[in-house]
Amino acid sequence: MWKEVPEKVSQEKITFDVRELEPILSGPSLKLEPYKPEMAKLKDGSYLYIRPLKKEEVPLLLPFVKKLLDVDHDFYDIVGARVYAELLGWYRNRLKDPYFMIGTINGKLAGFANARVMNEDIHISLHSMAFVRGLRVGAIMYYAKTKYAFEVLGAKEWWATYESYNGFKRWGLGMAQPSYPWPDVQHELGGAKVYYITRQYWDLSVKEYLKQLVKTELEEPTPEVIEANKELIIPENPVV
Numbered sequence: 338m339w340k341e342v343p344e345k346v347s348q349e350k351i352t353f354d355v356r357e358l359e360p361i362l363s364g365p366s367l368k369l370e371p372y373k374p375e376m377a378k379l380k381d382g383s384y385l386y387i388r389p390l391k392k393e394e395v396p397l398l399l400p401f402v403k404k405l406l407d408v409d410h411d412f413y414d415i416v417g418a419r420v421y422a423e424l425l426g427w428y429r430n431r432l433k434d435p436y437f438m439i440g441t442i443n444g445k446l447a448g449f450a451n452a453r454v455m456n457e458d459i460h461i462s463l464h465s466m467a468f469v470r471g472l473r474v475g476a477i478m479y480y481a482k483t484k485y486a487f488e489v490l491g492a493k494e495w496w497a498t499y500e501s502y503n504g505f506k507r508w509g510l511g512m513a514q515p516s517y518p519w520p521d522v523q524h525e526l527g528g529a530k531v532y533y534i535t536r537q538y539w540d541l542s543v544k545e546y547l548k549q550l551v552k553t554e555l556e557e558p559t560p561e562v563i564e565a566n567k568e569l570i571i572p573e574n575p576v577v
């Protein structure tokens with residue numbers, strides 16, 4: 338926009354260092370207590386090791402996630418595209434207070450989950466993905482991030498939505514999540530319906546989900562499992 342000035346000025350042009358603009362565009366980040374790694378025994382007896390994704394690992398993950406855009410089944414393409422944008426959004430300071438975790442089996446990338454703090458009450462569930470199928474890795478990743486939101490970060494409500502039938506089956510139905518009236522309340526992912534969990538509902542019921550429906554639990558990782566997952570191995574191509 339352009340408007341004539343109402344006063345004589347000593348400098349007609351004022352320049353800014355982009356470092357002065359960045360705080361306006363990205364805002365301050367909350368100091369979130371880090372997710373402490375956990376492990377879960379899988380159906381085949383192997384262990385899924387879950388840990389926070391490091392920001393410096395984002396460039397390693399992006400080429401793999403980009404390949405998901407060409408996977409045209411089970412909604413891997415749209416979820417992959419959104420995850421790609423969220424990873425870049427974090428890396429480029431354009432996503433408010435996200436948290437990301439990955440699951441690995443003997444170091445190999447097997448699962449992904451992320452969410453973000455919308456405000457001190459509501460956390461937004463973004464995405465969960467399984468890169469090996471049939472072991473319920475995705476189910477466990479979603480549970481791990483929800484548990485972290487409620488029990489470590491102190492969320493009061495968890496807002497989710499579902500692109501895929503598998504996701505809806507796993508958590509919308511699996512956790513018997515109620516929804517808010519739609520379209521009055523919309524999720525930031527495409528304006529879809531919001532399915533939610535309150536802290537009370539988590540404590541009363543959903544906390545048991547992993548034991549009841551997935552038949553496993555989150556445990557403190559053993560030194561052997563930590564050692565086996567020391568190095569992150571990202572598959573060349575997704576096989577899902």
Ligand SMILES: CC(C)(COP(=O)(O)OP(=O)(O)OC[C@H]1O[C@@H](n2cnc3c(N)ncnc32)[C@H](O)[C@@H]1OP(=O)(O)O)[C@@H](O)C(=O)NCCC(=O)NCCS
Nearest residue numbers: 413416465466467470471473474475476499500501503504
């Ligand atoms: C949704 C998702 C995370 C669930 O992961 P998961 O819990 O590990 O479960 P899977 O997708 O591997 O399998 C789902 C079911 O279909 C079966 N299945 C589907 N494809 C399979 C395959 N290729 N091999 C073996 N089993 C398969 C599984 O046995 C499982 O059945 P179960 O309920 O009896 O365990 C995963 O399907 C995924 O990443 N989808 C794409 C992204 C997505 O939709 N994310 C969620 C957005 S709402």
